[in-house]
Every structure is written in C-alpha cells, then in structure tokens.
Amino acid sequence: MSESTQVSDRTTAxxxxxxxxxxxxxxxxxxxxxxxxxxxxxxxxxxxHVFQLTMVLIYAVALLGxxxxxxxxxxxxxGHGAFFAxxxxxxAILLDRWDAPYPLxxxxxxxxxxxxxxxxxxxxxxxxxxxxxxxxxxxxxxxxPLLKRFEEVTGGSMGLSxxxxxxxxxxxxxxxxxxxxxxxxxxxxxxLLAASLLRSRVGRALHAVRDDEAAAEVMGVRPAYYKTxxxxxxxxxxxxxxxxxxxxxxxxxxxxxxxxxxxxLLAGLVVGGLGSLSGPVLGALFVMFVPSISQDINEAAPxxxxxxxxxxxxxxxxxxxxxxxxxxxxxxxxxxxxx
Amino acid sequence: xxxxxxxxxxxxxxxxxxGVGFSVAAGEMVGLIxxxxxxxxxxxxxxxxxxxxxxxxxxxxxxxxxxxxxxxIAALGIARTFQNLGLFPRISVRDNxxxxxxxxxxxxxxxxxxxxxxxxxxxxxxxxxxxxxxQRLSLSHVADHPAAGLPFGTLKRVELARALIGRPRLLxxxxxxxxxxxxxVEEFAxxxxxxxxxxxxxxxxxxxxxxxxxxxxxxxxxxxxxRKIAEGPPEQVQRDPGxxxxxxxxxx
Numbered sequence: 001m002s003e004s005t006q007v008s009d010r011t012t013a014x015x016x017x018x019x020x021x022x023x024x025x026x027x028x029x030x031x032x033x034x035x036x037x038x039x040x041x042x043x044x045x046x047x048x049h050v051f052q053l054t055m056v057l058i059y060a061v062a063l064l065g066x067x068x069x070x071x072x073x074x075x076x077x078x079g080h081g082a083f084f085a086x087x088x089x090x091x092a093i094l095l096d097r098w099d100a101p102y103p104l105x106x107x108x109x110x111x112x113x114x115x116x117x118x119x120x121x122x123x124x125x126x127x128x129x130x131x132x133x134x135x136x137x138x139x140x141x142x143x144x145p146l147l148k149r150f151e152e153v154t155g156g157s158m159g160l161s162x163x164x165x166x167x168x169x170x171x172x173x174x175x176x177x178x179x180x181x182x183x184x185x186x187x188x189x190x191x192l193l194a195a196s197l198l199r200s201r202v203g204r205a206l207h208a209v210r211d212d213e214a215a216a217e218v219m220g221v222r223p224a225y226y227k228t229x230x231x232x233x234x235x236x237x238x239x240x241x242x243x244x245x246x247x248x249x250x251x252x253x254x255x256x257x258x259x260x261x262x263x264x265l266l267a268g269l270v271v272g273g274l275g276s277l278s279g280p281v282l283g284a285l286f287v288m289f290v291p292s293i294s295q296d297i298n299e300a301a302p303x304x305x306x307x308x309x310x311x312x313x314x315x316x317x318x319x320x321x322x323x324x325x326x327x328x329x330x331x332x333x334x335x336x337x338x339x
Numbered sequence: 340x341x342x343x344x345x346x347x348x349x350x351x352x353x354x355x356x357x358g359v360g361f362s363v364a365a366g367e368m369v370g371l372i373x374x375x376x377x378x379x380x381x382x383x384x385x386x387x388x389x390x391x392x393x394x395x396x397x398x399x400x401x402x403x404x405x406x407x408x409x410x411x412i413a414a415l416g417i418a419r420t421f422q423n424l425g426l427f428p429r430i431s432v433r434d435n436x437x438x439x440x441x442x443x444x445x446x447x448x449x450x451x452x453x454x455x456x457x458x459x460x461x462x463x464x465x466x467x468x469x470x471x472x473x474q475r476l477s478l479s480h481v482a483d484h485p486a487a488g489l490p491f492g493t494l495k496r497v498e499l500a501r502a503l504i505g506r507p508r509l510l511x512x513x514x515x516x517x518x519x520x521x522x523x524v525e526e527f528a529x530x531x532x533x534x535x536x537x538x539x540x541x542x543x544x545x546x547x548x549x550x551x552x553x554x555x556x557x558x559x560x561x562x563x564x565x566r567k568i569a570e571g572p573p574e575q576v577q578r579d580p581g582x583x584x585x586x587x588x589x590x591x
Contacts, residue, residue: 201441201446205441212426212427219439
C-alpha cells in the first residue's frame with residue numbers, strides 16, 4: 001500500500017514542480033496589483049472611506065504581529081489589545097507632554113511594546129494553551145484601570161486629544177490621504193520585515209517549535225528563547241499599530257482599548273487565516289467592515305451578527321479566509337489547466 | 340568517541356536503565372537491540388538529554404553529556420532520528436531538513452527581518468546544501484511538499500536527511516527500517532553504509548529488524564529490562580543464550 005501512495009505522491013509532486021516558479025510570479029504580480037490599487041484608492045474614495053481603509057491597514061499590522069505569535073509560533077494571546085494600547089499611549093504621551101516629532105513616536109512605541117512583550121514573554125515560555133490564554137487575558141483586563149489610575153500622564157478616563165500629523169505642503173494631499181499613505185508605508189514595511197523573518201532560519205525555528213518542540217530542541221533550537229522573542233516581536237507590531245492609531249484618530253482613551261479589542265483581534269486573525277501572510281489583511285477587513293455592515297442589517301444586534309458570522313466563516317473555511325482563497329485559486333488553476 | 344558508564348534511569352518505581360555501560364569507537368556502527376521496553380529509546384533520550392539520568396556518566400568525545408542542556412547537543416556533533424518520527428508536519432520537507440542545520444546558522448530575529456547580506460548568503464548556502472542532501476537520499480521530488488501526508492518510508496528518509504545536514508559525527512538512529520518492506524530495508528542498509536563512509540559517521544542504531552542489524556553493525560549491545568545482557572560481534576550475540584532467552588523465552 002505504501003508503494004502505491006508513494007507513486008501517486010511522485011506524480012503529483014512532478015506536476016507541481018514546474019508550476020512553482022509560475023506560482024511565485026503570480027504571487028508577486030498579485031502583491032504588485034494590490035499595492036497599485038492601494039496607492040490609487042485614496043484618490044477615488046470619499047474621506048470617510050479613506051479613513052476606513054486606513055483603519056484596515058492599522059488592524060492588519062496588529063494582526064500581522066498576532067499572527068507571528070499564534071499562527072507561526074503556536075502560542076496564544078488574548079491580550080494583544082493591551083500592546084496595541086501601549087503603543088497608542090506611548091505615542092500620545094510623547095506628543096502630548098514633550099511635543100515629540102511624529103516620526104520619533106513610531107520607534108518609541110515599537111520599543112516600549114517590545115520591552116513589555118519581552119517581560120510578558122517570560123511566562124509565555126513556561127505556559128501553554130489555556131494557561132497562557134488566561135495570563136494574557138489578565139494583561140488586557142488590568143490595563144484599562146491602570147490607564148485610568150495614572151491620570152496625570154494618561155489623561156485618565158478623559159483620555160488625551162492630539163493634533164494629527166499635518167500633510168506637508170509639497171505633497172498636495174488632504175489630511176485623510178496623508179494619514180492613509182503614512183499607514184500604508186508602515187504597513188508595507190511591517191509586512192516586508194515579517195515576510196523576511198518567516199522565510200529565514202528564525203521562521204523555520206518558530207515553525208519547528210510550533211510543530212514539535214522536543215524534536216526542535218534536538219536540532220539545537222532553544223524553545224524558550226524563540227517563544228519569548230516571538231512574543232516580544234508580536235507585541236512590537238501591535239505597538240506599531242497602536243502608534244498609527246494615535247496618529248490617525250488623534251485621540252486615545254482607556255475605553256478605546258477594552259478587553260473586547262483583544263478578543264476581536266484574535267477572532268479577526270483566526271477568521272482571516274492563521275499562519276499565512278494574507279490572513280492578517282483579510283482578518284483586518286473582517287474586523288473593520290463586518291461590525292459596521294452588521295449594524296446596517298440590524299442596528300440592535302451587531303454583536304450577535306458579528307458572532308454568527310465568525311461561526312459561519314469558521315464552518316465554511318476552518319483554515320480562515322486565506323485558506324478559502326487558496327483553495328479557490330487552486331481549483332481555478334485546475335480548471336484552467338483542464339481547459 | 341562515546342562512553343556510557345553505569346547509566347541508571349528511573350521513572351517512578353520502574354528502573355528503565357540499570358547500570359548500563361558500553362562504549363563506541365569512532366567510525367564504528369553499533370546495534371542496540373532488546374525486546375520492547377528494554378530501555379533502548381530511554382538510552383537514546385538520555386544521550387540527547389530528553390530525560391535525566393539518576394546515576395552514571397555519559398561522555399562524548401571526552402565531554403560530559405549529562406551536564407549539557409538539550410539544545411546544545413546538536414552543536415556537539417550528535418544527531419538523531421525518532422522511532423515514531425519527529426518531523427514538523429506543517430512545513431515543507433526542505434524546510435524540515437534546513438531546521439536540522441539550525442545550530443550551524445547565525446541569523447537572528449533582527450538580522451533575518453532586515454535580510455542583511457550575511458543572512459541571505461547563509462540562507463542560499465544552506466538551501467543548496469539541503470537540496471544536495473535531498474538529492475542524495477532521492478527526495479528531491481518531495482522537497483516542496485509538507486511533511487504531513489507523505490508515506491512513512493519517505494518520512495524516515497527525510498528524518499535521516501535532516502540529521503545529516505547537521506553534520507553530525509555521532510548519528511543515533513531509532514528504528515530506521517521499522518515499517519519498510521524487505522527491498523527497502525536492503526536499499527536503506529546500502530545507503531547507510533555509503534553515507535557512513537562519505538561523512539565519517541559513527542552510528543548507533545536501535546532496531547528490531549535482526550537481518551538489518553546483524554548485516555550492518557560491527558558490534559551489538561543487547562538490553563533486557565534495563566540491563567545489558569550481551570555485547571559483542573553479531574554472530575556471537577546471536578548465539579548468546581541470554582539473548583535467545585530474552586527474545587524467545589526459555590525452552591522448558
């Protein structure tokens with residue numbers, strides 16, 4: 001029996017072999033087309049829709065970080081909203097108290113989130129599954145009262161209002177367009193960083209730890225090191241997203257970062273697709289548009305519809321929207337080859 | 340090369356290994372046999388620090404192995420395969436193999452994320468090396484396939500490829516021909532002895548397949564209930580009454 005399966009494996013693999021460079025080329029073409037559309041879009045849309053797209057980019061960066069942890073390192077976090085908030089508040093406090101220039105707040109937010117992620121990554125290397133979920137949930141829970149408590153710095157329940165980055169005169173852009181392009185540049189950079197990371201020795205080590213920790217250790221991979229740093233990098237991307245949020249909204253308050261945000265992020269990622277690069281983008285679209293669309297359907301129960309839609313998507317596409325898209329692409333390819 | 344002395348491991352009330360001692364010279368191929376539960380895999384786990392010893396010493400090239408953390412074993416030139424496979428099912432066969440060279444790489448989070456030239460060069464070299472090893476073990480056709488879903492015999496070879504790319508001096512194989520048919524066993528025996536010469540390997544192999552062990556190993560160590568009951572060249576161990584008793588029971 002094993003022989004016959006082996007033979008069939010060989011034939012399918014041989015069929016796939018010449019298709020591979022073409023698939024890579026397609027992927028590049030798709031990415032380029034997507035980028036072109038992303039650059040073109042703000043000139044065609046009304047400001048509110050540009051703002052919505054900007055929010056999609058921000059969520060995509062946060063989900064990219066969460067994906068690094070959940071999809072690639074096989075850990076879980078129910079507290080990523082907290083790292084998002086930390087990035088947002090770091091930027092806001094720097095702008096509010098020290099009038100820091102905008103570009104400076106981005107690395108600062110990234111660094112603060114990274115260091116906090118590293119600190120919380122230490123329990124992450126000892127805990128797994130439900131226990132880790134609980135510890136990370138605790139981070140999200142205690143953050144809001146903490147932000148309210150240190151009123152002098154954080155503005156308490158009232159939050160902090162800030163001026164948004166103004167478009168430079170040479171660009172000729174409106175404010176919403178300028179913010180969109182700032183977010184787009186950061187998003188593209190974040191995706192390039194994450195893609196390079198995952199294709200490297202580090203990405204392989206993360207996958208190895210996720211798939212079989214004991215075997216990975218025999219190969220010389222230190223699971224504790226990779227889990228902790230995956231947590232820190234993941235938090236850093238969430239912090240970067242938080243910083244973008246502050247730039248774009250111009251206002252932070254504790255109530256923007258309640259526990260719900262963390263849960264929505266995790267739900268969005270799982271719906272979008274774990275462990276793929278397109279998953280965070282699809283998840284971000286889901287997180288941004290599904291609540292507002294469901295509000296259109298029935299104003300009383302956007303939460304219910306959001307929840308039902310999550311269940312429906314997971315039922316139809318257990319590997320997320322990215323997996324569904326991959327399957328669709330494969331079946332189209334097959335039909336084309338036949339025809 | 341490898342010296343195991345008086346090694347004892349207990350799990351609760353069970354003594355899995357009881358004062359086991361043997362040594363392996365450089366370039367040698369030693370077979371480790373014994374009925375199920377004799378402690379063969381426990382011994383391997385001890386050598387790769389997957390479980391702690393309650394007594395005794397293990398020295399590899401003069402270094403005390405029991406004082407080394409598990410993730411540092413690979414860098415000491417020791418690689419192993421697993422009885423029931425220890426592959427990473429969701430990544431490709433090539434990536435599985437490349438993880439085997441993890442301890443030789445240097446790329447860290449920051450340098451990898453920024454794709455610095457050093458990282459790119461290292462990656463290219465490693466990839467070429469992985470492709471060469473895959474080719475050597477006739478696995479090129481599955482290089483891009485995820486490890487999950489391939490036939491067991493193929494996966495066994497992938498594990499061997501992953502062990503080889505780490506450039507080990509000591510290779511520990513846990514039931515490498517388990518589940519292969521007799522033609523495949525013969526082919527594997529040929530490949531293994533060729534690889535030994537190509538890479539100057541010292542091999543310790545746990546195996547139940549007596550034809551394979553007796554045909555390929557220069558020396559056999561037989562364990563039963565955690566104790567070494569025989570050691571010597573294959574023809575001698577084969578005739579050892581203690582070994583026959585352990586495998587077949589006593590003739591009444």
